Amino acid sequence: MTAIQARATYVSSTTSQVSFVRQLRSEFVKLLSVRGTWWSVAIVAALTIGIGVLLAANFPEGMGDPIMIIVSPVQFTMMLAGILGVISVTGEYSTGMIRSTLAANPVRGSVLAAKAAVLAVFMFVVSLLIFIAAMLIVTPFLVANDLAFDWADPSATILPVIAASATMSLFALIGVGLGFLLRSGAAAIAATVGIIFVLPVILTLLSAFLPDLTWLIDVGNYLPASVAASAILPTEGQAVSAGASWLTLGAWAAAALASGWVVLRGRDA
Template sequence: MTAIQAGAVRTRTSPYRVTFAHQVRSELLKLLTVRGTWWSVAIVAVLNVGLAFAITSTLSAPADVMMAVVAPVQFTMLLAGILGVISVTGEYSTGMIRSTLTANPVRGSVLAAKAAVLAAFMFVVALVIMLITAIAITPLAVANDLGIAWNEPEQSILPIVSAAGTMALFAILGVGLGFVLRSGAGAIAVTVGILFVLPIIVTLLMGFASDVTWIQTLGDYLPSNAVQSAVMPSEEWGLSRGEAWLTLTGWSAAALLGGWAVLRGRDA
């Protein structure tokens, strides 16, 4: 019996074995003590506020100012996915994953805890940043004879909460891809491909075959397009809000299930 196997047996039989709550606390501690996490948060904040101001300055009545608050999600979703990726691949590159799995040999618990922590963290961060953004652009909006209808939650609070929720799902997508590929560069490349390259390919195909409706339908179910329908749906294009949320959840769930299969089937 190897040392790792012996450790795993002791962990299973010890009264001090790692519980899911302990694993969540461990993942939260690892996330909050890595500088890359806070760099990602800073970039998300700068992008969100900067783009919101730029968009608001170009709007005129009767435009919806909330669009300026949530539109940057089209860019910050990539950062959420990358943060999910590096939270996993960083452990593989340093070998820390072996210690994690020795302390808690229930691999599904490790994956679930990491995904839950990343999703919750990203949701809270995005929610706070977008609320601050909405407050910050209010004077500029008022100067342009615009405003945010805070008295109508469906037009103000719901888009912000929805956008924060999509950021959590993109973080989970990154976690799943990180466990599937275990390579930071590879997983980030796939994340970029899913979120940015695939929509470009679909757009090019539509340019050459505009009469093929299935290409447009395919594009609607890509994460980058579904996120628009999930946050601010339109009756004129895209998916319904329910379809969009099912689509985004499906992408994240597929990545997470793939990560779980690889984590269970391969040695660390």
């Protein structure tokens, strides 16, 4: 056996042993070993709990369901979820670790799927724990204002928290897709912030100054930030129904991941 044949046999035998479960474990270890992960989690927790306490302490009776206090910070923390998705990918490109990842598993679609799955589950669990902690912390402030969560009605407590956690996962997936698509941390973060925050502002301004272009309002209703709000706390008469909101947000995540997969599959690391 020649040296080339021996090396080919070794590579074949090692890559055949890489199961998807092992890939998930590898991605989980990499995610937890990055300081940016814990900074993102800490900022999400601080914003969610801090804004919750501030609103609970000044939440007048009759202003709406108290669960709004817990889920409303998602309008800010969704950007952090997207950025976490970005840095989990672009960090590997900046350090060159992506070469080792693809050498261990040449099936690039599997690499993307493993990273996306780990990010989605991690973001959902972390967000759920943060929301539950926020509910426990703000309860004394609500009681002081003669308010309380309606635990007897899941649609007023449990379901919005689960929905908010799920939207955080989907925003993380958007970040993962943009990370693989652009490969540059700065470019992918800029794109994430642009889609989540800048684009809605631009469309709102244009629709205000150009009222005849009603299609701008329709486009704005289907942006990720807009449909996330509709999905978490659906209301009567909202522009996009709850079901359509989930489909739209899922389509944004799927489009980002599909675009990232095309680039990952077609270009060298």
